[in-house]
Amino acid sequence: MHATPAGATVRSRVRIPLRFADGYAVTAEAVTFHGLADGAEHVALVLGDPTGSDTPLVRLHSECLTGDVFGSARCDCGPQLREAVQRIDAAGGILLYLRQEGRGIGLYNKLDAYALQDTGLDTYEANTALGLPEDARDYTAAAQMLTALGVRKLDLLSNNPDKARQLDDLGILVRTTVPTGVFATGSSVRYLQAKAQHTGHTIELACVAG
Structure with missing residues (x-):
């Protein structure tokens, strides 16, 4: 296990309303940070009452402009984001x-x-084929953000085993992994199958075959 890199601190906290295309709305506390390892402008959205448990529900959601903003059906990112906000707010x-x-x-x-x-x-x-990694994501900054927020143990909302492995290596205890829903369209079935086959995502392929 590696120690979480030091130095990240909370920069600001502000409450913002969130609204999704289907009408679902909720208010989140957006938290920004100083000192993240990769220098990127990552943000934490605190939802519901995470102080009600010493093991909050957490999702590491990677930005997807095409899916999150424009509603592209080539991936499941937009529906996963929508689902995650509601489930985390409830928990x-x-x-x-x-x-x-x-x-x-x-x-x-x-x-x-x-x-x-x-x-x-x-x-x-x-x-x-482009000479790029299959998955170039590093979750060091995510571990720093969680540490700055006082979270050292969590339940992880994800189908991706690499997220749990990296967080564990960075000193964040993943008590359990909670699978997300399967959001299949005719345009995204091959994408979901590739995630299950190449990187061991816990996606029930029978759910996306039709």
């Missing part, structure tokens, strides 16, 4: 919105990978 916890577009390769590279996917490659093969 009390934190959503870390991490500036890691395209699994860490950036927006332009992600769109280049989309073009290759249109020729038949899956999402991971497309990254590799």
Whole structure:
């Protein structure tokens, strides 16, 4: 186990209303930070009452402009974000919105990978064809954010085993992993299957076969 890098502190806290396309609305406390290891402007959204338990529900959600903002059906990011906000608000916890577009390769590279996917490659093969990592995400800053918020133990809302592994290595205890829903469309089935097959995401493929 590695020690969490020191130095991250809370910069500001502000309450902001959130509203989704289906009408669901909630208020979150947005928290920003000084001293994050990668220098990116990640933000924590504190939802519900995380003080009600010593093990809050937490999601590490990587930014996805196409899915989160524009509603692209090529991935499940937008529906996962919507689900996570409601579930975390009900349970009390934190959503870390991490500036890691395209699994860490950036927006332009992600769109280049989309073009290759249109020729038949899956999402991971497309990254590799571009000379990029299948998944370039590092969760050091996420561990720093959690530590600055006083969270050293959590329940992780995720289908991605790498998130739990990295947090454990960084000194954040993941008590249990709580799977997200499966949000399949005709455009995203291959994407979901690739996540399950390449990186061991806990996605029930029978749910996305139809």
